[in-house]
Amino acid sequence: MIDSILKVEGLTVQRGRYTAIENISFEIPAGSLSAIVGPNGSGKSTLVQAILDLLPKSTGTVEIFGRPIRRLGNLRSQIGYMPQNFIFDRSFPISVEELVALGYTGKGQKRTAVATALRRVNALHLHHQAIGTLSGGELKRVLLAYCLVSPRKLLILDEAFAEVDVQGEAEFYQFLHELQQEERWTVLQVSHDLDMVNRHCDYVLCLNRSLVCTGKPEVALSRDNLLQTYGSAFSRYRHQH
Numbered sequence: 571m572i573d574s575i576l577k578v579e580g581l582t583v584q585r586g587r588y589t590a591i592e593n594i595s596f597e598i599p600a601g602s603l604s605a606i607v608g609p610n611g612s613g614k615s616t617l618v619q620a621i622l623d624l625l626p627k628s629t630g631t632v633e634i635f636g637r638p639i640r641r642l643g644n645l646r647s648q649i650g651y652m653p654q655n656f657i658f659d660r661s662f663p664i665s666v667e668e669l670v671a672l673g674y675t676g677k678g679q680k681r682t683a684v685a686t687a688l689r690r691v692n693a694l695h696l697h698h699q700a701i702g703t704l705s706g707g708e709l710k711r712v713l714l715a716y717c718l719v720s721p722r723k724l725l726i727l728d729e730a731f732a733e734v735d736v737q738g739e740a741e742f743y744q745f746l747h748e749l750q751q752e753e754r755w756t757v758l759q760v761s762h763d764l765d766m767v768n769r770h771c772d773y774v775l776c777l778n779r780s781l782v783c784t785g786k787p788e789v790a791l792s793r794d795n796l797l798q799t800y801g802s803a804f805s806r807y808r809h810q811h
């Protein structure tokens with residue numbers, strides 16, 4: 571019996587007429603640094619969006635902090651979410667610090683909280699810049715600052731590091747470990763970087779429309795499980811590493 575922060579049971583989600591994920595059940599251990607891995611189109615973003623009630627479910631239930639998400643009330647602000655794509659009109663006149671401030675749910679000390687969050691992701695120097703002028707990696711850093719400007723219990727990241735440079739990715743993982751160990755955050759991330767997941771995560775879900783396996787990386791990322799999850803693409807990955 572695990573102490574879980576997120577419990578999914580029998581979840582099926584349609585995208586149009588296509589069944590993007592089917593009969594998914596799992597629990598995410600509280601305080602874990604967990605990852606969802608799987609090939610393109612395997613339903614990772616669909617799963618995350620259905621968990622957050624951003625997509626309708628065909629069947630199944632999701633509980634976060636022991637409650638259905640629609641009954642979370644104020645607890646909803648304890649969840650940080652960074653989507654895979656942040657689409658906006660680049661001419662919209664909002665600065666980095668104004669955007670990050672929108673994520674602040676506390677009272678008072680907002681400027682200090684925004685500066686601290688931006689410093690933690692190495693983006694304080696961008697604070698006056700309009701968000702429409704940021705590079706892809708800079709924008710990811712700023713969105714992460716938006717997620718962590720207020721304390722959370724659960725942080726859900728959909729390919730947060732996709733456009734971040736190598737140095738930035740290492741810093742981010744270091745920083746996720748700090749959130750996990752010092753502030754007891756649970757982090758659930760979608761990732762394509764199996765090496766980083768293997769090195770840094772303590773719980774992994776392998777997805778290919780249905781759940782292939784879950785568990786610690788040394789078990790979930792076994793050769794057989796990866797072959798089942800990725801098929802021939804995994805063989806190519808092995809040859810390149």
Ligand SMILES: Nc1ncnc2c1ncn2[C@@H]1O[C@H](COP(=O)(O)OP(=O)(O)OP(=O)(O)O)[C@@H](O)[C@H]1O
Pocket residue numbers: 585586588590608609610611612613614615616617654
């Ligand atoms: N709005 C949509 N309408 C119809 N089908 C969709 C829609 N969005 C996604 N899909 C389909 O659902 C499936 C799952 O997509 P999803 O984005 O969840 O995959 P993913 O694992 O996150 O992929 P990637 O690794 O490429 O980001 C894909 O086959 C995709 O084409």
